[in-house]
Amino acid sequence: EVQLVESGGGLVQPGGSLRLSCAASGFTFSSYTMHWVRQAPGKGLEWVSSITGSSNAIYYADSVKGRFTVSRDNAKNSLYLQMNSLRAEDTAVYYCARGYSSVWYFMGHWGQGILVTVSS
Amino acid sequence: EIVLTQSPGTLSLSPGERATLSCRASQSINSIYLAWYQQKPGQAPRLLIQGASSRATGVPDRFSGSGSGTDFTLSISRLEPEDFAVYYCQHFGSSLWTFGQGTKVEIK
Numbered sequence: 001e002v003q004l005v006e007s008g009g010g011l012v013q014p015g016g017s018l019r020l021s022c023a024a025s026g027f028t029f030s031s032y033t034m035h036w037v038r039q040a041p042g043k044g045l046e047w048v049s050s051i052t053g054s055s056n057a058i059y060y061a062d063s064v065k066g067r068f069t070v071s072r073d074n075a076k077n078s079l080y081l082q083m084n085s086l087r088a089e090d091t092a093v094y095y096c097a098r099g100y101s102s103v104w105y106f107m108g109h110w111g112q113g114i115l116v117t118v119s120s
Numbered sequence: 121e122i123v124l125t126q127s128p129g130t131l132s133l134s135p136g137e138r139a140t141l142s143c144r145a146s147q148s149i150n151s152i153y154l155a156w157y158q159q160k161p162g163q164a165p166r167l168l169i170q171g172a173s174s175r176a177t178g179v180p181d182r183f184s185g186s187g188s189g190t191d192f193t194l195s196i197s198r199l200e201p202e203d204f205a206v207y208y209c210q211h212f213g214s215s216l217w218t219f220g221q222g223t224k225v226e227i228k
Contacts (some may be wrong), residue, residue, distance in 0.1 A: 035217075037165075045157070045165060045208055047217035059215050095164055103170050105212040106155045108177075110164035 002026040004096050004111035011117045016086050022079040022096030022111055030054070030074035033099040035107050036081050038092035038116075048094070049081065052104070064090075086118045122146055122211050124220035132228040139196040141223045143209035148189045153212045156185055156194045159222075160205045168207075169194060199225070 008020040022034070036048040049070040050059045058070055069082040079096050093113040100108025123146040133139055143154070151172035157165040167176040169185035172192055182197040196203055204227050209220040 044222045045159075045210075045219040047210075047219065050217070059217075061216070100167055100170060100176065105153065105217070106167055106170045106210070107157075107165070108167050110166070113164055 002098065002109040004098060004109060006094065006096055006111045006114035009094065009114035009116045011119065012086055013120050014087060014118055016118070017082070017084045018086065018116060020081040020083065020094055020096075020114060020116070022081075024077045024079065024096075024098070027098070029072075029077040033104040034072060034079045035097045035099070036070060036079075036094060037097055037107065037110075038090075038094045039113075040089070040092045043092075046092070051079070083116070086116075088118050090116065091118045092116060121216060122149060122213055122218055124209050124211055124218055126207075126209060126220035126223045128223060129221075130224045130226060132226050133199055134228045135199050135201055137199050139194075139199055139203070139225055141194040141207055141225070143187075143192040143194070143220050145190045145192070145211065149211055149213060151188050151192070154185075154187070154192055155210045155212075157208045157210060158203075158205050159208065160202075165208065196225075201227075 003025045005023045033052045035050045051070045067085045071080045095113045096111045097107035098109040100106040125144045127142045154172040156169040159165040173185045184195045206222045206224045208222045
């Protein structure tokens with residue numbers, strides 16, 4: 001069974017940093033593109049970042065480019081999102097998601113999400 | 121950047137009725153890069169339809185997707201109680217992923 005478990009969320013002050021982790025199990029992690037998607041309270045879904053299985057292609061939304069860094073450790077079956085220079089508008093539930101089989105650009109499995117609150 | 125506009129914002133229907141949700145792209149897109157997701161309160165989204173019309177694994181056949189160019193539709197043939205949720209369309213293109221703003225299907 002595919003499982004994705006996010007951790008590392010919490011309350012952080014504006015301008016601060018936070019590192020999210022996503023522990024994956026139940027599949028060959030290195031074979032799949034992974035994604036981060038966020039959802040501000042009461043709002044819709046917003047794509048944040050994606051990284052291919054071998055990390056040879058990385059993508060960011062304009063809203064986080066230059067502040068967030070996605071990475072993965074295939075030996076540890078883990079996905080990360082380093083978030084720097086956080087702003088109030090980064091407050092959201094952050095989901096990690098796995099590509100859908102060979103259709104890597106869709107999100108076929110999702111974690112339960114982790115809340116990040118940016119506030120003083 | 122492609123903008124996806126979903127309508128209506130809210131759809132009020134009764135169980136057993138048919139639901140028709142619209143997703144319009146700001147310019148013509150390749151349908152293979154269009155997906156639909158369902159999200160229930162307090163839960164993560166779930167992939168329903170990929171490639172505009174192919175149901176994801178385990179999705180009941182009462183869900184169907186159609187469309188091409190700029191206009192796409194998600195249909196639910198007969199609403200079950202568990203189908204009342206928010207639905208999002210999504211597009212991938214030019215190394216960007218975009219979501220529509222969502223359509224809430226609520227019980228009338």
